[in-house]
Amino acid sequence: MESEELIRQIMDEVMKNLAKDQVSFAKKPAGANGSAGSVSAANYPLGEKMPEKIKSATGKVLSDFSVDKVISGQLTAEDFRIAPETLELQAQVAESVGRDTLARNMRRAAELIKVPDDELLQVYNSLRPYRSTKAELYGIADGLESKYGCTVNAAFIREAADVYEKRGRLKAD
């Protein structure tokens, strides 16, 4: 138990450092992958069939990726992060084969790309039972919505708060 506590502390620290180094997520214009249009299972795997239309979260085109660029430092760890537009395309692929709930998860995920690692883990921990009051969960939802535009996740968290209240799983005030 003690070592678990310790590692959690260490992780918290590390994530704070990570977040500091993070490049801005604001740079990619809306619809950076818009040219890809809508896709289905026929376009899958997207990384093999249309790498020129897949961009990383930092806006770099997948077909320009190479191991040499990693070695030379032209590609950094940040460049290996998936973009919201790509997850939207993958959600469309999932829907085209009838996997609606997987698509919904991918769309929630697309919103969360912008949320820094440490904040994401904080939200997750707040959603665990007895961790938050209803007001706290609503506050988290508002924050995600206003700061990062996470409307789907915000609604999901508010819904969780309502269910937790009904089932007595909130933190006592």
Next chain:
Amino acid sequence: MKSKRFEALDARPVNKDGFVTEWPEVGLIAMNGPNDPQPSIRIQNGKVVELDGKSRDEFDMIDTFIADYGIKLDNAEAVNAMDSLELARKLVDINVPRAEVVKLTTAMTPAKICEVIGKMTVLEMMMSVTKMRARKSPANQAHVTNLKDNPVQIAADAAEASLRGFAELETTVGIARYAPFNAIALMVGAQVGRPGILTQCAVEEATELNLGMRGFTAYAETVSVYGTEPVFMDGDDTPWSKAFLASCYASRGLKMRFTSGTGSEVQMGYAEGKSMLYLEARCLYITKAAGSQGIQNGSVSCVGVPAAVPGGIRAILAENLIATALDLECASSNDQTFTHSDLRRVARSLMQFVPGTDFICSGYSATPNYDNMFAGSNWDADDYDDWIIIQRDLKVDGGLVPVLEEDVTRVRNKAAKVIQAVFRELGLTEISDEEVEAATYARGSQDMPNRNVVEDIKAAEDLLKRGLTGVDIVKALAKSGFEDVATSVYGMLRQRVAGDYLHTSAILTDKFEVISAVNQPNDYNGPQTGYQISDEKWEQLKTIRQAISPENV
């Protein structure tokens, strides 16, 4: 006087196993429990107002989550009104395609699907799994751990396991703070054995996600869900928190599956008098509802519980079948040991081995049992030849291939050298030539020299503090002359940008091509359809080193 027959029987390994009679009130019943609810569903204005005998105001958290997200409602009332026997027959019938069955099963309630599957024999369930498995080709997963958390051994065992055919490798830790070392050693070693192997490190949720974000792992699996609300609370999660965690993984381009299994609720004392299969069905609907692409199930670490009751091994197959029928990837357990009897452990595994699942074991211990840190395995490295020969006997592809000793020692040696170089380049602890040599020929950690654990842990913490990522590993590999392994680790990182492996049942070929239920859906509809062992593959499977041929007589 004592019967000599019974004296001999009492001494048999099977009689060291624990068995209990059914006790439905506490949930000690495999399936078709007398207190399981009658299936029912009522929908008003697009909202479920009654589910399996409960009205919405009586719903617990799990009922609410399943009702709101887990069932395809368009056809639900009609499907749930259908005769369960007729539905069971459709699940088995080779003339009813998988896609048609999925439309029915995903519209069923948890109680309904249990009633349907409850009409089937294990043979019929196996037939059905052959058809309902999401990915056309079966595969297998290994556990790579050791008592000492020795990273050199992990790298060597990972390389060997990859060479032997496993598509995914999973590690965990003895000492939690070793996690970054184990994850890195596993990933690098796996890529030495065969490019494109997916790896994971099963640790506490937040740590596991962190390792994935850094590019030290490619997927996660230990995202546990439970079938009753009190047990979910004991697991310190809710369906909403787990669904959110699923999205966290996807947002970082990481593959993820949930974990559940029969017996967990009764083991934790809150089965609410329901059968193990009914509670597991609820877990599977939560999994579906959360939008996870798949599940690891088949009792997993609670296998001792269903294995002790009548029909328990049947229930384990039944839960795997429900997973496939809900169109989920199924990593079908066959991992934790549950019996002293070699006969029982084989019989248990044939249920998934013969029909084939997305991962028959999840996983198969790539070390001797004493090194398995997941509490001992039904199959381990000492059984490799048995598994391979059973494949050859039955002409079944169980995910492994025969290998030669010289190839195994070659990849083990290379993996040990590669991790030695990575540790050196990244400024971690020293790996000696003596350790490389030992890992090359080791059976397990008893053959490995001891390491300085304090120094290792300090270095492991330090690498996290320094913010090292998979990119640093690629650079370290290239700098130390292992360009091929650098390219493979890069290939794994590249996957997370495209996200193709986030889809159901995705694995990678040695050329980093994604194979999943999207581009390789199971199209089984009777003999000579679906997955067929190619001539080339059969040649490989039947060529074992032990066979005498006319030429060498």
